[in-house]
Amino acid sequence: MAYRVVHYINQFFAGIGGEDKADHELEVREGVVGPGLALANALKGEAEIVATIICGDNFAAMHSEQVCAAVENACKQYQADLLLAGPAFNAGRYGTACGMVSSFVQKNVGIPAVTAMYKENPGVDIYKKDLYIVETGDSARGMGTAVPAMAKLALALLKGEQPSKEHGYIERGVRVNTFYDTCGAERAVTMLLKKIKGEPFTTEYPMPVFDRVEPRPAVKDMKSATIALVTSGGIVPKGNPDHIAASSAQNYGEYSLSGINDLTADKHQTAHGGYDQTYANQDADRVLPVDVLRDLEKEGVIGKLHEMWYATVGNGTSVANARRFGQEIGQKLKDAQVQAVILTST
Amino acid sequence: MATIVPISLSVGANRIIPTVSIPHPLGNPTLDPAAEKQLRRHLVEKALNALQTDVTEQTVFSGE
């Protein structure tokens, strides 16, 4: 029996109209529409496009929740095994909509999705981590190569095969575990011998690249500045009330410094599992210098120590989580009109 | 404020104060409590100084 596929396209490729019809409300039609015909042919009878979802690009952008829910319902109603979306080429709103519905369906229906875009389509950066996005040309002139590539990738996913670079998708930048034929030590010595001989070899992990940010200007008036304390050293109230994990933290905590002039062993501890906790548990000021900042506050060296402190555990915690914590904490500190932050790390 | 400065540089920190040791960046358990607090105050003052210094690139405030 052939696999069942639902296809998502915009108003333009459905032949309804261009920019003037971008508000076209989502509709579901049985069978193929527009590029679906070519896609259906490329699926060679192994999979069938059972329904097509048509949605104006502005409508998708304005009513994202409603559109996602409608696509989810259509996939369920038509018992889809996979969602195809696009190809969107370099159309930004269309690409973003294709990414949005594909990602949503994967998460909420549990079926794979395939979309296709030009590499500079803004939808790529947002969704490539979640999706297989076939790389296309920048306009519909690329339809001839996009369609067979999408079909091939879709069939691979439907059959449970692991797509490879040959499928022409945009690298997702996601690390996936696998069992190799040989143990790591054997692979290492083999790689070393190639490196010695000057033969080509492929590293299993290209060294990471990290973000850079512009330095902020200096604090002009420290005597009236509010200074906040933030740490990745896991200093939390005794009992770790927010259950911050000892490693690979999924959250951070926000705690009041009101009435606290010194961190003491009876009320504070570290939640960090990556270093010897003895010293931090004896005196958490060794990681989060509350005592000294209270002194400096009293002496008028700083204006004020911010009333809240923020803590997470930087032990195997992913950069993605750390970035999210940083953005949220940064926003809170900005809202509280904090001028500067001392970040301590273990 | 961190002990392993090369990591701070790799991940992109702009104002970096080298500290004592990973398990006790702002302390030293071998000192008596008064001396330990003085050490901590010295490090925090360096941090405040760094915050009051304009920088154009990643800077390690390693001097006194």
Place this chain on the structure above:
Amino acid sequence: MKLELHRIRISKLEFGSSTGVRNGVLTVNKDELEKFLLEDERLAGVSLDVAHPGESVRILPVKDAVEPRCKLSEGNEVFPGFIGDVDPVGEGKTLVLEGMAVLTTGRLVAPQEGIVDMSGPGAEYTPFSQTCNLVVVLEPSEEVKLHEAESVCRIAGLKAAHYLASRCKEAVLSQAVAADTVETFDAPALTEAMHAYPNLPKVAYIYMLQSQGLLHDTYVYGVDAKKILPTLISPTETMDGAIISGNCVSACDKNSTYVHQNNPVIKQLYARHGKELNFVGVIITNENVTLADKKRSSSYAVKLARMLGVEACVISEEGFGNPDADLVMNCWKAERAGIKTVLVTDEYAGRDGSSQSLADSCPEGNACVTAGNANMMITLPPMEKVIGDAPKADIIAGGFFGSLREDGSMEVEIQAILGATNELGFTRLGAYTI
């Protein structure tokens, strides 16, 4: 230095009235071994259990794995500084009970002990689902403090492993039982090693040992590795247990004593020795908690490699996070000294695999082998039998609160599984970018 490993293949463990080996079955006198271990007054309780490959058994929290070994020849005993005296090992004849391990478990000494499943999806990730395991459940006395409890458990594991091999020794010496295999490893004097195989590239191994502090430690001849300068060690010494794990950091990439005894990088370098390369030395170095120590140790380790005049080296890491800085320093210092490197590490790329895998980076690290992403989630189904203490999974690194479900299944990162992403390259696990 020449070392012969006389291996007896163990295919089954059972309890009986007298400890000894027959037809691949190791019988253990439970009472005798428990009493022997309880001679340490710091232990309030010891109980023994066995687990075999394929059984519906979960063991946790596992602290260490040790392969039973003892000397057959005269001279110092294995595990120098703990069982043996502090004099050299790595020569003569050593008896190995292969295919089995002593796993120490019991009250948690840190929030980071490991899971060993003998069957099911978790079993694929731990090398110790493939060994017959004598599980030693240890209960240190109430008054024993945390750091001493680690030491008590560490030494109990070594004592149990040495006891088992020792009880089989007479039978081997009297030829009542024959070793299944005998393998000889030669580590010649440098004068000889330097002139051997003039047409082959000289290669060394820089072997990084976890030494971040109490509970995150490794011992060499009984010396805490944080106190060493990098030094040379004969590969045969590692086979006699010169390097001991006292490490309670994340279970997936801490090097248990078992993997130190059976270091796969050393094994692979020996396998190519005299054919494709000339394996001239092992340099051990540490991963300390101050920047000065990291700088000193990396410079000193690379200096030793230069003194050996090697063309290339394998560098293996232990742990993650700040040890990534040690790995990176070892790498670029070696490369800039003209020594080609391959790094063996593992990854913390987040549960979705999309974050940077290492905390530090250098352009010279262009040849890297990875043992996989430790943040990958896995669901471990319930097992019929649990040895150890299941609720502790809540505070195992890589698990999260509530990870133990009512039906006995667990959802954890593979970080919680013993040896899952071993950075000596012990297993076949790796990762790639999609």
